[in-house]
Amino acid sequence: MKRALVLVLVVLISGTLFAGGSGEKDAAAAETVELTFGSWRTDDVAQMGRLIAAFNEEHPEIAIRFDPTNPPDYNATLRLQLESGIAPDVFYARSYATGAELFGEGYMLDLSGESFIGAAYDDGSRAPWQAGDRQFAMPLVAVSHGVYYNKEIFAELGLAIPATWAELMSVSQKIKDAGIIPIANGLADEWDIAEVVWMNIAPGFIGGRTARLAYESGDRPFNDAAMVSVFTAMGSLAPYLPEGFEAISYNDSKALFLLGEAAMWFDGSWTVSEFEASDPDFEWSVFAPPAPAGMKQQITFHPDAGIAINPASEHIAEAKVFLQWLSGPKASAVLGNELAGFFPMVKQPPTLSNQHANDFLALNAGRGLDVRFPWPLLMSGDPSGYNLIMQGSINVITGRMSASAAADAMEEGISSWYGPAM
Amino acid sequence: MARKTTTETHWSWIWYLVPALAVYTLFMALPLFRSLQLSLYSGSGFQIDTFVGFDNYHRLLREGTTADRFWGAFGHTWIFFAVHMVVQNSLGLLFALLLSSRNLKGVAVYRTIIFVPATLAIVVTGFLWKLLLNPQWGAINIVLSKIGLESWVQPWLGLEGVSLVVIALVSSWQWVGIPTMIFLSALQNIPDELFEAADIDGAGRWSVFSKVKLPLIWPIMGVVMILTFTNNFNAFDAVFSMAGANGPPNYSADILGTYFYRIGIAGEHPVGIPDMGLGAAVASIIFVVLFLGVLVMRSVFRAESDQ
Numbered sequence: 001m002k003r004a005l006v007l008v009l010v011v012l013i014s015g016t017l018f019a020g021g022s023g024e025k026d027a028a029a030a031e032t033v034e035l036t037f038g039s040w041r042t043d044d045v046a047q048m049g050r051l052i053a054a055f056n057e058e059h060p061e062i063a064i065r066f067d068p069t070n071p072p073d074y075n076a077t078l079r080l081q082l083e084s085g086i087a088p089d090v091f092y093a094r095s096y097a098t099g100a101e102l103f104g105e106g107y108m109l110d111l112s113g114e115s116f117i118g119a120a121y122d123d124g125s126r127a128p129w130q131a132g133d134r135q136f137a138m139p140l141v142a143v144s145h146g147v148y149y150n151k152e153i154f155a156e157l158g159l160a161i162p163a164t165w166a167e168l169m170s171v172s173q174k175i176k177d178a179g180i181i182p183i184a185n186g187l188a189d190e191w192d193i194a195e196v197v198w199m200n201i202a203p204g205f206i207g208g209r210t211a212r213l214a215y216e217s218g219d220r221p222f223n224d225a226a227m228v229s230v231f232t233a234m235g236s237l238a239p240y241l242p243e244g245f246e247a248i249s250y251n252d253s254k255a256l257f258l259l260g261e262a263a264m265w266f267d268g269s270w271t272v273s274e275f276e277a278s279d280p281d282f283e284w285s286v287f288a289p290p291a292p293a294g295m296k297q298q299i300t301f302h303p304d305a306g307i308a309i310n311p312a313s314e315h316i317a318e319a320k321v322f323l324q325w326l327s328g329p330k331a332s333a334v335l336g337n338e339l340a341g342f343f344p345m346v347k348q349p350p351t352l353s354n355q356h357a358n359d360f361l362a363l364n365a366g367r368g369l370d371v372r373f374p375w376p377l378l379m380s381g382d383p384s385g386y387n388l389i390m391q392g393s394i395n396v397i398t399g400r401m402s403a404s405a406a407a408d409a410m411e412e413g414i415s416s417w418y419g420p421a422m
Numbered sequence: 423m424a425r426k427t428t429t430e431t432h433w434s435w436i437w438y439l440v441p442a443l444a445v446y447t448l449f450m451a452l453p454l455f456r457s458l459q460l461s462l463y464s465g466s467g468f469q470i471d472t473f474v475g476f477d478n479y480h481r482l483l484r485e486g487t488t489a490d491r492f493w494g495a496f497g498h499t500w501i502f503f504a505v506h507m508v509v510q511n512s513l514g515l516l517f518a519l520l521l522s523s524r525n526l527k528g529v530a531v532y533r534t535i536i537f538v539p540a541t542l543a544i545v546v547t548g549f550l551w552k553l554l555l556n557p558q559w560g561a562i563n564i565v566l567s568k569i570g571l572e573s574w575v576q577p578w579l580g581l582e583g584v585s586l587v588v589i590a591l592v593s594s595w596q597w598v599g600i601p602t603m604i605f606l607s608a609l610q611n612i613p614d615e616l617f618e619a620a621d622i623d624g625a626g627r628w629s630v631f632s633k634v635k636l637p638l639i640w641p642i643m644g645v646v647m648i649l650t651f652t653n654n655f656n657a658f659d660a661v662f663s664m665a666g667a668n669g670p671p672n673y674s675a676d677i678l679g680t681y682f683y684r685i686g687i688a689g690e691h692p693v694g695i696p697d698m699g700l701g702a703a704v705a706s707i708i709f710v711v712l713f714l715g716v717l718v719m720r721s722v723f724r725a726e727s728d729q
Binding site: 072073074075076079083097098101186187188189190191195242243244245246247248249252256261379380382383384386387391394395398400413416 | 469486487488552555556557558563575576577578579580581582585665666668670671672687688689690691692693694695696
């Protein structure tokens with residue numbers, strides 16, 4: 001018995017010794033280059049690990065270390081890292097002005113000459129990461145927005161999916177009469193009322209992308225009738241929000257919906273994987289944000305993350321290899337399925353195996369698409385369009401301000417610093 | 423021989439100051455000076471290299487939304503401080519008087535209970551109180567409606583004007599142990615003879631308090647007041663953990679600490695680009711207010727205790 005054990009031990013030890021001694025592996029390890037990969041997605045460490053593993057199957061010589069920063073601190077941290085020369089080799093890039101500003105200061109490599117970007121992404125997808133005609137980052141993933149609903153409650157009460165705002169109101173009233181909270185959203189965290197409610201419904205009320213361009217060019221004032229109607233719609237949600245909505249935070253809303261206390265919830269597609277992880281048996285789906293009767297429904301399909309290369313990196317060639325691989329079909333498939341709710345922006349989107357992610361994606365069919373309203377041009381002034389939307393929505397819902405006053409405040413605030421000529 | 427030693431030590435004590443002086447200069451005086459200097463500069467991100475004179479102060483005190491928010495935060499900070507002065511310090515004094523009374527049993531137990539919150543991190547107490555105050559499942563509203571006070575049920579942290587006071591009360595609850603301990607040790611230092619003398623003179627409870635205890639702990643009150651003032655003019659974590667960096671609703675719970683965080687460190691959500699020159703100007707104003715405030719308080723309490 002003892003002899004057998006000793007034998008096993010000897011075999012095991014010699015086995016590991018020989019494996020360790022194999023010459024090929026050592027040579028490969030010596031040539032390995034390590035890239036650091038910065039991101040604001042601290043939730044995605046495991047998923048990114050699998051993406052990197054897929055990359056390493058084809059490119060074992062490039063090791064990648066995913067090193068995310070807490071989302072609210074990302075912009076400031078990244079800037080500090082870039083300015084002090086300790087930034088990651090490749091990193092997530094915000095779309096529009098926030099990203100372009102870093103590029104303007106020379107902290108992102110000009111990728112205009114990389115033909116694989118143009119081959120994989122169309123003009124519309126590339127635009128959010130362009131400054132003038134120069135490409136400062138490669139598009140990666142977009143997020144969608146919609147209204148989550150509890151399938152069981154809808155079935156029990158025999159409710160149909162509302163397509164117009166009036167239908168949403170009557171559905172909400174029926175849910176409320178049944179003693180259930182109709183809509184889970186609240187005001188305590190502030191950002192969510194702007195990003196996942198106002199910016200979710202606004203395109204349907206103003207008329208989508210063409211309307212946004214008209215506001216931006218100065219053809220339409222920010223307090224026209226359509227804009228007032230968005231704020232009116234925000235105010236009309238008040239009776240259907242949870243009791244004490246003034247102090248209901250984003251996480252509270254999430255919990256109310258997940259526990260079945262609330263029947264609907266305005267939110268973005270990024271919550272898909274979290275819901276699936278917390279309660280796999282929970283029956284939910286999404287519908288498109290209702291528009292006023294006679295208006296076309298619109299989806300806010302927002303370019304979320306691009307990926308940029310640090311010009312100070314010592315491994316620019318390897319970083320380009322990684323980006324090129326990311327733009328390929330295999331990476332898109334892994335990304336789209338691992339990060340359910342984040343949609344690869346490539347021309348030929350991969351088939352997704354995740355049902356809820358597909359539900360979100362299906363909303364795009366036959367509807368207009370646009371980015372979040374203030375993102376392209378209205379973010380950088382003081383007061384920013386974002387802040388005016390946020391405070392206006394809160395003030396209308398709490399009844400401190402009328403819808404037209406909120407729209408007037410928006411016109412006044414934005415025009416104090418923004419001009420179409422700028 | 424003895425003479426010689428004294429002359430030697432006369433100068434050698436300076437060397438004992440050097441380490442402290444070096445640490446103080448490096449970590450306190452220099453950053454403070456740099457921050458005052460930074461407030462006169464502007465630039466993008468962390469590269470602050472354009473001298474702009476007092477432009478940052480002008481923007482902060484006079485211009486548009488920036489100034490509105492600053493003066494809002496400035497006013498709220500005084501309210502935040504006032505609640506602490508009134509609630510935290512009065513309760514602290516009351517608890518200290520009760521704990522120092524001779525016929526109270528189980529002093530150690532009460533003392534521990536009062537002091538325990540001060541040992542917890544504000545992130546923990548903030549989260550705890552957020553749960554207690556939650557309008558949907560918070561214990562406070564449930565208790566209120568159980569005892570028949572439905573009309574008192576409120577979304578406490580979501581009401582303009584109310585949320586700031588509620589947060590200040592939670593913070594007072596957390597820190598009440600500190601003034602209690604300071605007052606208690608001051609009260610315990612009063613010699614027994616004074617109480618005996620007061621007893622013989624036939625002084626009642628109130629006269630003992632107002633004629634013996636109060637004058638003797640008066641300098642300590644100055645210390646407590648200065649501590650409360652400095653801690654609350656620098657406050658940030660209570661509001662940040664319970665309400666967020668914007669001091670919601672509608673910036674009504676915004677204090678100088680959160681305002682400084684938004685301007686100088688994190689930037690406004692979601693763009694998140696800080697304006698460090700402006701942030702340094704906020705920090706400098708906080709410093710000046712603290713400096714003047716402490717000077718005034720010191721002179722008041724010193725004059726009174728000298729009498």
